[in-house]
Amino acid sequence: MSIRQTFTGDLKVLPTHGFGVRSLTWWGVIAYMLIEGGGFALAGGSYFYLMSQETVWPPASLPPALLPGALFTLIILLSEIPNSLLKKAAEAQQRDRVLWLIVLLDLIGLVLLVIRGFEFAHINVRWSDNAYGSILWALLLLHTIHILTDWAESLVLTVLMFTGHGQEPRRFVDVSEDALYWRFVWITWLPIFALLYLVPRLV
Amino acid sequence: MRRLLSLAPVLLLLSGCAGAQSMSEGAGFGSQQFNHLMLLFLVVTGISYALVLVFLTVAVAGRRNEGGEARLRSLLIGWVGFILIGLVLLTVASFFSDRREARAGAEQEPLKVTVSANQWWWSIEYQNDDPSRVVRTANELHLPVGRPVQLNLVSGDVIHSLWIPALAGKQDLIPGRENDLRIVPTRIGHYRGQCAEFCGLQHAHMAFDVAVESPQNFAAWYAAQQQPAPEPTDARAKAGHDWFMSHACANCHSIAGTPAGGVTAPDLTHVASRQTIAAGTLPMSRGNLRGWIANPQGVKPGAHMPAVGMTADELDAVASYLETLK
């Protein structure tokens, strides 16, 4: 090195993991949320743009059946309770609590995916019928991909937590971030629910 | 006098740039506005650029300057002020130019023409309250000087853009939308328009001719266009007429006063009176007409006109017939 170095401090004493803003994983998850959130916002914008091209909305069909959508919404909102507990348990590194909460959430995820299937079955329009059908399917599919990827990630994390790796502090950070991402999944669901189920009934 | 004076510098600057498709022609109210506004922008941006170059030259060539920070700070504030004033000036000038063009000829009843763009030709229909006085043509626009024309723009397939640079700015033709373009031609002459939105294979060969004429000449042209196609008197032309009506041609093309009523291709009722064929691709001539009919794919590969199998004799007959459609 061409410039003289002087030792000014020691990093030895620093911890090797941190939660939230302090961890790189958090920043990765937040960035991912910005990307996905931006995508959803634009899909929502496309929805309103396409709606402005029509005088009747839905143009040629019934709105999607309300029951599956409402049931989905109810369950996903309720899932925030175990989700918050999971996040707290992860940050307190309480392995046993984490284990049964994460399994519970995996099961809830499965139930939600099944209900999602019913939502698709009762959406009452084909994606190819018209632009209304296309954007509805697109919104529902985008959100489903979210749930699926988060659910798959949770499953992997669940298995991991049951192994010896499940005692590493970094794994608890991963669980905490996964719980954070789940919040994003249901928060983004709310406006999509409105676009799919409420707007076609209100206009 | 004032108008002449204001035009002089423009003409000076752009005198080397004249042409049937050139903006500098200023043959319409819109393109005149463009030239004036462009001049203003050139002046303001030119001054800005000169300032930058001067500052750069001084900085590159000059000696080290002591205590410059304070002076630079004031210079920066001045520069910001200059840019702000310049941008505001140009924005306001644009706004007023736009409004002036929107109001041009507003007190007159516009000529109404519907233009429908298709890959790669222009269908043109002069509207009239009396349906029997509607004129249908293709790839050529005649306009009376000094009278606004309201072009109603629709597309039959993809996005196109109608643009006659010598007269005015452009406007897109978008499937599912109707757009409007109002042009006020101000100088008699022949100009050329071209599609200005990439529309596929032969986008480069989708042009049209524009004739701005005196009101009398326009009226004469319009009257002639209203006439149905004359009956062919010559035997050759008659043979061509019969061949045309009994083969594929009549399925796509229409000729008023004959059984040919196709709407997917240009109207040919007065095709021989046009300057060019194949949407501005070839000048109208005996040879070109024959060449086009015989081998459209050779002239304009991908054009939707198929090569219709015909003998040399049949070709000559059909072309002879079309040449009578003045």
Next chain:
Amino acid sequence: MTASEHPDDTARDGPELDGPELDRILSETWGDKAGLIGWLTTVDHKRVGKRYIVTAMTFMLLGGMLALIMRLQLARPESGLITADRYNQIFTMHGSTMMFLFAVPVMEAFGVYLVPLMVGTRAISFPRLNAFSYWLYVFGGIMLWVAFLRDVGPDIGWFAYTPLSGPEYSPGKRADFWAQMITFTEVAALAVAVEIVATILKQRAPGMRLDRIPLFVWGMLVTAFMVIFSMPAVTLASSFLLSDRLVGTQFYNATEGGSALLWQHLFWFFGHPEVYIIFIPGLGFVSAMVETFCRRPVFAYPVMVAALVTIGLLAFGLWVHHMFATGLPRLGYAFYTAASMAIALPSGVQIFCWIATMWDSRPRFEVPMWWVVGFIITFVIGGLTGVMVASVPLDLELHDTYFVVAHFHYTLIGGAVFPLLGAITYWFPKITGRMMNDRIGKLAFVLVFAGFHLTFMTMHFTGLMGMPRRVFTYPAGLGWETLNMTSTVGAFVMASGVLVFLGNIVASLRRGAIAGDNPWGAASLEWAATSPPRPYNFAHIPAVTSSTPLWEESLPVFSGLRVKQRELVLTTVVEAVPDIRDPSPTPTIWPLIAALATTGLFIWSIFSPWALVWGAIPVGIALTAWFWPKSPPRHGREPVIE
């Protein structure tokens, strides 16, 4: 938790472990395996950055060759050199290659290479994601070019307007290859953007407060956020297009409630920020070079930062200026005119500040500064013609003509490529350890500069004379012949300059003068590392007390990071106080495998929607294997990511 006593965990860098011995240990810890395996599994941001640069420059050459073919065709009216179909593919490939495969990736590449070095850390924030993003990018580029060489290349323009690009008017798979290339390159770009943000906000050297980071790093931060907010738009747009073409959705079909303009809004919402994504890193290059060669920080640093951020924000409010001819309400247009004009202000301010820096110092005009001067002379013209096309009445004539072609080449080549060529010359010593040849560098500049202006200044007039864009030929008699021939000649002059520049690179790699750590006498941290840098970048994590660390008396460093395992330090976001020792991921083949699986998914989905289901399975497996810890549980040992 009691600290680990294992020697591999307790071995730390510091005054006791320094010099060649420390280098030996750190090189082993941070190095790659030898040969092909090392090359395929590396997660070293410098190696990944270099391959990104080389690949992007290769695409630049390919795109440039396409431009030469276009110019040959247009040199004469109705020249008949190439068919309409071939030309339409060529101009589409030229634009798509330059925008998606060259310009954005090369800027990201320099970010990937330089940002960790400039902020004083050992690695980029998500090294495996970085490796993955490269593979995805190159596979997407290869897919597109293979399609082109097999005559199924896209022919719809780089902007692919619907309904021309839709299923009815673009049968076959041409448009799908284009749309999927978008997915490849946007995912790659988003990944890099995330890494850049995390690296800049969390991995800065202790003491490197936000007001001390180099302007290039500010530029990359703004660019990364712009990527994050704009790229989802084009990915959504192209996904809708693929879906219209593959499964019959009606997003862009007006007869079934869709809208051709929806495409334009979504595309340009991305497309306008895109050009600033290309341009802002170029501004960062200029700041870095001006600081070094004027031997003083750029004038008015806070103003420069504000200008960068303003440009980044304003860029999102301009997109409708690409749609002035579509017939939207005039009142709405006024807003976009104002915003499009307004963006000239921060750009103008930056130009002032650079010139002011030169004025208030004694600049050394090494070759990189030639490119800076060339940039100022050229880019400002582009910015000013931009002000012209921001005006609706002017734009309605100028839109879709060669005037606009001139405008954007002035801004993109003048504003991004000139700084890039200067940046290559400037950082070549750091990347390779050798200097580029001075005289050849100056010759290259003169040829490129002269050739550029000959080619593109002419096009302003070609446009004013009425020549539209995207035409494979034009008729004689409209006065365009001489102008086009001039542009063609200019293009070949410019190409010769590019070849000279490349020749300089090749020759200098072998015979360039040895550079040393800091041949230019620069101030930023990357010049504290060796040339080329060691795999671990810095033997001890540097700290900074100013924005020009290498111009201070000495460089403070921290001791205490592990040397037997990969470790770096995370600092706080604003004040850069050391916070956490974070393990850094080791090399692995899984990013490559995941990229191959993703490539399979993407390409298969051009042909069948079921690819999204079945193709997701190998991707899921690859990602799981990627993240699955490869070393046994640590049980109180210090953490690693293997």
